[in-house]
Amino acid sequence: MDREELHHRQIDLRFYRLASGLYEVVGRLVDTKRQPFRRQLAEADTPPGTPIHDIAVHLVVDDEMQVHDAFASMDATPFSICPGATATLAPLKGLSMRKGWNRQVRELLGGAASCTHIVELLGPMATTAFQGLAPARLAQINLPGSEAQRQAKVDSCYAYAAEREVVARLWPHLHRSPDRPD
Structure with missing residues (x-):
């Protein structure tokens, strides 16, 4: 099949045990293009392979998947204003990453309330935490x-x-x- 890659989105999800006894789930999203790309409001092309988005979200949770801390970093964004969205995660603290998580995330952070890509990461981050805690659940079931x-x-x-x-x-x-x- 003849094809040309135009865009590459990498999503990396990891789950860690912290020394405190809590856990951290980290989601990272990186977007790149294979050809020069002119972003809106940019004065020059973004070179091929240069991240357009490089966003990481960190959630600290307990073994019941309750969020104790939530923070993000943005190493590459299309607009200089985007990193302001890293300060929008406070409403997640105290929520449980259980049934209704995605709905709650959309209600709290959807649309202009936060970054679309942060919201996109939070769903798979919950399933990553669920899988990270699976051995303990399976031992009890x-x-x-x-x-x-x-x-x-x-x-x-x-x-x-x-x-x-x-x-x-x-x-x-x-x-x-x-x-x-x-």
């Missing part, structure tokens, strides 16, 4: 007092569908035959 966790996991995604093999093997009592209605 099969303990005798964790039936509610097991029930909540069933039908939470394709693999954990009640009629599929994963549920049949892990929790036969929660398995539902594909031909048996609820």
